Amino acid sequence: MSKIDLLQINDPKGELPDSFYKYSIKKEIKYPTLSKNYKSQICIIGAGFTGLSAGLCLAESGFEVIILEANRVGFGASGRNGGQVGSGQRWDQEKIEKHFGFKKAKIFWEISQDAKKEVISRMKLHNIDCDFSPGIINATINRKDTNNLFDEVNNLKKKYQYTKIQKLSSSELSTIIDTELYYGGCLDFGAGHMNPLKFVQGLGTAAKKNNVQIFEKCCVEKIDYGKKNTISISNGYTVVSDYLIIACNGYLGNLEPNISSRVMPINNFILTTEVLGNNLLNSFLNNNYAVADNKFVPNYFRPSPDNRLIFGGGENYTYRFPKDIKTFVRKKMLKVYPQLENTRIDFAWGGTLAVTRNRLPYFAKIQPNVFSASGYSGHGVALSVLAGKIIAELIEGDSKRFNFMNNIPIKPFPGNSNFQWPLLVLGMLWYSLRDRFK
Ligand SMILES: Cc1cc2nc3c(=O)[nH]c(=O)nc-3n(C[C@H](O)[C@H](O)[C@H](O)COP(=O)(O)OP(=O)(O)OC[C@H]3O[C@@H](n4cnc5c(N)ncnc54)[C@H](O)[C@@H]3O)c2cc1C
Numbered sequence: 001m002s003k004i005d006l007l008q009i010n011d012p013k014g015e016l017p018d019s020f021y022k023y024s025i026k027k028e029i030k031y032p033t034l035s036k037n038y039k040s041q042i043c044i045i046g047a048g049f050t051g052l053s054a055g056l057c058l059a060e061s062g063f064e065v066i067i068l069e070a071n072r073v074g075f076g077a078s079g080r081n082g083g084q085v086g087s088g089q090r091w092d093q094e095k096i097e098k099h100f101g102f103k104k105a106k107i108f109w110e111i112s113q114d115a116k117k118e119v120i121s122r123m124k125l126h127n128i129d130c131d132f133s134p135g136i137i138n139a140t141i142n143r144k145d146t147n148n149l150f151d152e153v154n155n156l157k158k159k160y161q162y163t164k165i166q167k168l169s170s171s172e173l174s175t176i177i178d179t180e181l182y183y184g185g186c187l188d189f190g191a192g193h194m195n196p197l198k199f200v201q202g203l204g205t206a207a208k209k210n211n212v213q214i215f216e217k218c219c220v221e222k223i224d225y226g227k228k229n230t231i232s233i234s235n236g237y238t239v240v241s242d243y244l245i246i247a248c249n250g251y252l253g254n255l256e257p258n259i260s261s262r263v264m265p266i267n268n269f270i271l272t273t274e275v276l277g278n279n280l281l282n283s284f285l286n287n288n289y290a291v292a293d294n295k296f297v298p299n300y301f302r303p304s305p306d307n308r309l310i311f312g313g314g315e316n317y318t319y320r321f322p323k324d325i326k327t328f329v330r331k332k333m334l335k336v337y338p339q340l341e342n343t344r345i346d347f348a349w350g351g352t353l354a355v356t357r358n359r360l361p362y363f364a365k366i367q368p369n370v371f372s373a374s375g376y377s378g379h380g381v382a383l384s385v386l387a388g389k390i391i392a393e394l395i396e397g398d399s400k401r402f403n404f405m406n407n408i409p410i411k412p413f414p415g416n417s418n419f420q421w422p423l424l425v426l427g428m429l430w431y432s433l434r435d436r437f438k
Pocket of ligand 1: 045049068073085247253312
């Protein structure tokens, strides 16, 4: 395993973090731990959106599937994120067109549209009640960024026939968000937000109903690749499988060096205020929309069904979370909403996501029978769900979408594993400093 184990360093071992989402679920759904050696056609490491979605799709097609989760289903980013089911990729379409040409840009766009559809259709198919609500506002922090965003909106309407989006002038925006921070924005009705822990638990329940064997508190320590892969768990048992899917994202450590050289963990933080009452919350954020701004380290926020503000913002580039996450995120929240100075903060937590050098996801064929998708770079709620499906399609014999994503050039971070993290830290600090001078 990695020298510093992100699976344990910031959270109580084998438990979900103490987040608002944990508080909001009626009942924690628990799974057993593996207590014998096991053989399966498919073994998946990691029970987040990527792993559960892949497992569910493959089980629906008749494969035997086992999922091994080091902690709990939804322990990773999937059970603790901002819940924003965004459109597109991390790059805007104009940038993708410049880089890859229009034909490929169209495929990137279709994939991102399919990703949102997959999330919604899973909710409907399995009756997952996860408080989904449509509408994300992308808010910009200066005139230049607003003009660029408006160009992107025009482009999406004209070339991609995407009509579920509208521009918001500064005065229109201020009728929805009562802050001086933003200059303009757009409202995307085709995107939305949800409680991610409820959704990931729903995926787990659906997978179980489809005979996926899910085991918690099973940390994979070693993989021996072969025609049959041997996966060794910390409690001494092994799983032998024909296919292996590595779905560990930011929590991978050094389990698979090919992936960890290209996919780097970073930490991001969220708080939830006390219950504010409908009128008070509406006075500074109305219509139940979620908001994400375009800072290099974005602020993202939304109302909860019980009228709290869920506010995410701030990253850190050390392995450990800050000691006082409430204070850390509150500072960012007060820059957007100084009127919340006297508001109590009820919950604050952190999570680890994964970024690639160019911020596009890394779909990898590690061996002929070993696949992975990760590094969604903060835009993975919808994409990771589809990524699981795309890996399942590959195993079922349809390689088209996997090959497309696998052809995105994702370079390793410079330096060996000792130097990658410090270099990333320097790079990220530089960009986050630029935010201050925008
Ligand atoms: C604070 C935060 C806010 C975010 N907000 C948003 C947002 O609003 N919108 C958006 O699109 N994206 C957001 N993201 C990103 C998004 O959550 C992720 O891209 C997505 O959840 C990745 O899912 P995953 O299944 O690939 O990884 P994860 O959910 O991280 O799952 C990986 C799992 O693998 C397990 N694992 C790792 N190693 C082992 C091992 N050796 N053995 C067994 N199990 C192992 C872990 O325990 C974990 O459960 C956010 C992320 C964070 C952290």
